[in-house]
Amino acid sequence: MCRRRKHRRGERLLSSYFRRLLADYVEYHRAPWNCAMHVVGILSLFLATSLPLDLWFITVLGIQINMAFIALVPVLIFWLVLDLELGVMILGIVIALLAVTTMILNHLTTVGMWSLTAVLTVIGVLSLIIGHFVFERRRPAMVDNPTHLLVGPMFVMAKLIVALGFRPDLRTIVSKPRQASPR
Numbered sequence: 055m056c057r058r059r060k061h062r063r064g065e066r067l068l069s070s071y072f073r074r075l076l077a078d079y080v081e082y083h084r085a086p087w088n089c090a091m092h093v094v095g096i097l098s099l100f101l102a103t104s105l106p107l108d109l110w111f112i113t114v115l116g117i118q119i120n121m122a123f124i125a126l127v128p129v130l131i132f133w134l135v136l137d138l139e140l141g142v143m144i145l146g147i148v149i150a151l152l153a154v155t156t157m158i159l160n161h162l163t164t165v166g167m168w169s170l171t172a173v174l175t176v177i178g179v180l181s182l183i184i185g186h187f188v189f190e191r192r193r194p195a196m197v198d199n200p201t202h203l204l205v206g207p208m209f210v211m212a213k214l215i216v217a218l219g220f221r222p223d224l225r226t227i228v229s230k231p232r233q234a235s236p237r
Contacts, residue, residue, distance in 0.1 A: 076208065078195070082192055089210070098178030098181065102171045105122065124217055
């Protein structure tokens with residue numbers, strides 16, 4: 055049985071699962087510089103993963119599909135199910151990043167692509183490590199809950215949406231002040 059209650063204008067119903075995931079993720083990402091490092095890290099790792107996968111095609115029912123797209127479908131479905139609006143926004147960014155990946159590949163040799171993939175991977179991983187250990191002073195959220203690996207892009211998108219003045223339902227979660235640690 056699903057209970058509904060009236061919400062003020064602009065509020066959305068968040069699934070309790072997504073609300074818990076996001077609230078837990080937020081606890082590991084309070085420092086603004088850590089959040090900034092996550093933007094750099096997530097984008098770098100996305101491109102690093104997409105570059106080699108964009109070169110590998112399989113044929114399904116006579117249609118050639120690259121592996122970057124195939125690898126993204128389950129994750130995009132997960133994001134869309136958790137929160138349709140955030141998922142659609144992430145989908146738009148994914149489409150733009152896949153176009154960037156294609157443009158990059160049009161200008162690189164295979165050695166250049168693998169070199170760029172290595173550099174982007176190092177930048178992405180270092181950004182996340184520096185964000186957590188230097189700015190947040192806490193281990194990464196995915197160490198405690200591997201699902202957080204998939205929540206990172208949703209968190210970054212939620213922070214952007216809140217910063218632009220939208221989604222007050224998300225603001226209450228992603229802008230929650232840090233809890234005082236028990237002594």
